[in-house]
Every structure is written in structure tokens, then in C-alpha cells.
Amino acid sequence: MKKLFGVLGNPIGHSMSPVMHNDLFSFYNIDAHYLPFQVKEEDLQAAVKGLKAIGVGGFNITVPHKSDIIPFLDEVDELAASIGAVNTVVNEGGRLVGYNTDGPGFLKGLQGYFPTLVGKRILVIGAGGAARAIYYTLAKEKPCKVDIANRTIATASKLSEDCPYSISSRILSLKEAEENVGEYDLIIQTTMIGMSPKIDEQPLQLNNVNKQALVCDIIYNPLETKFLQAAIIKGATIQNGIEMFVFQGALAFEKWTGFFPDVQRMRDNVLKQLGGKTC
Incomplete structure (x- = not known):
């Protein structure tokens, strides 16, 4: 049957x-x-x-x-x-x-770039359901830190406070994250900003991004969001939501x-x- x-x-x-x-x-x-x-x-x-x-x-x-x-x-x-x-x-x-399997799925997708996240400096943009799954999963991998940038600071703070796993995190405004974006090895965009049909939007600028960084956007429609296009222009490696x-x-x-x-x-x-x- x-x-x-x-x-x-x-x-x-x-x-x-x-x-x-x-x-x-x-x-x-x-x-x-x-x-x-x-x-x-x-x-x-x-x-x-x-x-x-x-x-x-x-x-x-x-x-x-x-x-x-x-x-x-x-x-x-x-x-x-x-x-x-x-x-x-x-x-x-x-x-x-x-x-x-959302967080573990994201983690598996990173393995071709980072066999381990131990010691890595990570920025998560957003504090919704996808960010929560990814943040909690990454917290178990012993990175140096996983900072959270969000439009609403209280929401990001609650996400960090609720996490049952020990992890070093700063809660940043989008402006603060923009100013400090160059310090991260991995940047993960988890919001719907830039998704079709609003493809001309992006959550923050990547003017100072580290060229050695991997910039991820969990959106896959379009395959290259404006956020990822900005990362490419700055010489960083990208990964979309597929x-x-x-x-x-x-x-x-x-x-x-x-x-x-x-x-x-x-x-x-x-x-x-x-x-x-x-x-």
C-alpha cells in the first residue's frame, strides 16, 4: 500500500x-x-x-x-x-x-565553506522564526560569537535570552551592524527583505564587508537578492536560500x-x- x-x-x-x-x-x-x-x-x-x-x-x-x-x-x-x-x-x-530540520539544514549547507564553525564570528540579521532556528543550531557549534542585528532590539534580545545553549552574543541595531560588518566571517540574512516582488530592498549596506566572508541570504526568489549582489560587488562569497x-x-x-x-x-x-x- x-x-x-x-x-x-x-x-x-x-x-x-x-x-x-x-x-x-x-x-x-x-x-x-x-x-x-x-x-x-x-x-x-x-x-x-x-x-x-x-x-x-x-x-x-x-x-x-x-x-x-x-x-x-x-x-x-x-x-x-x-x-x-x-x-x-x-x-x-x-x-x-x-x-x-531548518537550522540543521542551514548548517549542512555551510559545510562546503566551513567544515567547522569553531572560533568563527557570525552575524545573524533578523530575529524571526528562521533566525531562531539558525541561531540555536549555530550556538551548539562553538563559534566565537553569534551577534544578532534586528530592527527591534527587544525581539533580538529575547531570542538570545531564550537560547538554552551557551553562546557569546551582542544585540545590535541595523546601523551598528552596518558599521561593524567587516568583523564577521559569516553573515546570515534571515528576513524577507529583498524577496520578490520587493527585490530592490536590503536590510543593511555591506560597504565594509570582509572579502573573505561568506554572505548568506535564506531567500531564493530571486536567486540573487540585492543584498547578495552587494556582497559580490565587494568581493565576498555568497550563498542563497536554495x-x-x-x-x-x-x-x-x-x-x-x-x-x-x-x-x-x-x-x-x-x-x-x-x-x-x-x-
């Missing part, structure tokens, strides 16, 4: 996950199918109960349900619980267990199937889906 997987969100029509995961199921001859489910906030509990009742193999969670789903799961792993958000659910013997998206999906696939998939195939598939629609 074909195993069911899927993704819950609202809206959900834009999701590239079904094509990506169904291609993997076909490629590995796995008798399974992945479907998108548009679920309203008030229907989330009923949707989770229904998926559990029919024996779903697992599913992803996207906005706006990543935090709200937690009370409806049987168990949540330590990292996801500390972040306060779940993006991957696995049916483990009839129990729905929640994980967060790596995080692909690796978080690969980690979810591994939790469902027991093996890690062909990431290059996933990356090529995503780029094919985006073809010509990146701005």
Missing part, C-alpha cells in the same frame, strides 16, 4: 516540496506519494488527528503552523522544543514526533526513509522549478 507524506500550510500552492520529494520517491523506487494540504489555523488539530488516523508516514509543516502544531504532537525533540517550532513530523510506531531549503528537505527525507538522498538531484530539481521565475 502506497505510503502517504505531505506538507501542511496556508497558503500552500507555492510549495516546491511535493515535486522535490515525489521525484525522490520515484528515483529510489519507494512506494510513496507526497501531497500539499492547505489547512486553516482553526482546522490544524483536526488535520493532524486525521493524518495520524490514516497512518501517514510523515509530513512537513510550513507557515503559519510551525509553532501551533506542537500541542497536537505526541513528542517533540530537544532542538525543536527549544526553538519552539516544528517543520518535520515522523510517524514513529503510531506516535507523531516533531523535529526542526541550500537551506534543499538540505532541510533532505534531512526530513532521511528521517522518513532512513537514508540521506541525492542532494545534487534535489538542488537541480528546485532550480528547474524556479526556472525563469526567480524575480
Whole structure:
């Protein structure tokens, strides 16, 4: 009997996950199918109960349900619980267990540039859900520091204070981060600033960026945001959001199937889906 997987969100029509995961199921001859489910906030509990009742193999969670789903799961792993958000659910013997592969997915995408983050100086721009997942994950890797720059200082302070892992951090205004941007080895833009259709915006200037730095933007539409274009002009190395998206999906696939998939195939598939629609 074909195993069911899927993704819950609202809206959900834009999701590239079904094509990506169904291609993997076909490629590995796995008798399974992945479907998108548009679920309203008030229907989330009923949707989770229904998926559990029919024996779903697992599913992803996207906005706006990543935090709200937690009370409806049987168990949540330590990292996801500390972040306060779940993006991957696995049916483990009839129990729905929640994980967060966003931060670990981002970390895996860095390995080609930084085999280790020990001693690295890192700046995270933004203090929303994505920033939280990335910040908590990086905090466990023993970097020298992970500073947070955000428009609202109180929000960034709370993110740092809530982190259960020991990490040196400064909370900066965007102006302060702009002035000190040259001191970082890794800069991570986690906000939606610069995403299509508002492609002419960027969170801060990179005039003083270190040419040896890696500048990341978790946005992948457009593939090169104005922020990344500014980094290129200054001679820095860049990475867009495709790596995080692909690796978080690969980690979810591994939790469902027991093996890690062909990431290059996933990356090529995503780029094919985006073809010509990146701005």
C-alpha cells in the first residue's frame, strides 16, 4: 500500500516540496506519494488527528503552523522544543514526533565553506522564526560569537535570552551592524527583505564587508537578492536560500526513509522549478 507524506500550510500552492520529494520517491523506487494540504489555523488539530488516523508516514509543516502544531504532537525533540517550532513530523510506531530540520539544514549547507564553525564570528540579521532556528543550531557549534542585528532590539534580545545553549552574543541595531560588518566571517540574512516582488530592498549596506566572508541570504526568489549582489560587488562569497531549503528537505527525507538522498538531484530539481521565475 502506497505510503502517504505531505506538507501542511496556508497558503500552500507555492510549495516546491511535493515535486522535490515525489521525484525522490520515484528515483529510489519507494512506494510513496507526497501531497500539499492547505489547512486553516482553526482546522490544524483536526488535520493532524486525521493524518495520524490514516497512518501517514510523515509530513512537513510550513507557515503559519510551525509553532501551533506542537500541542497536537505526541513528542517533540530537544532542538525543536527549544526553538519552539516544528517543520518535520515522523510517524514513529503510531506516535507523531516533531523535529526542526531548518537550522540543521542551514548548517549542512555551510559545510562546503566551513567544515567547522569553531572560533568563527557570525552575524545573524533578523530575529524571526528562521533566525531562531539558525541561531540555536549555530550556538551548539562553538563559534566565537553569534551577534544578532534586528530592527527591534527587544525581539533580538529575547531570542538570545531564550537560547538554552551557551553562546557569546551582542544585540545590535541595523546601523551598528552596518558599521561593524567587516568583523564577521559569516553573515546570515534571515528576513524577507529583498524577496520578490520587493527585490530592490536590503536590510543593511555591506560597504565594509570582509572579502573573505561568506554572505548568506535564506531567500531564493530571486536567486540573487540585492543584498547578495552587494556582497559580490565587494568581493565576498555568497550563498542563497536554495541550500537551506534543499538540505532541510533532505534531512526530513532521511528521517522518513532512513537514508540521506541525492542532494545534487534535489538542488537541480528546485532550480528547474524556479526556472525563469526567480524575480
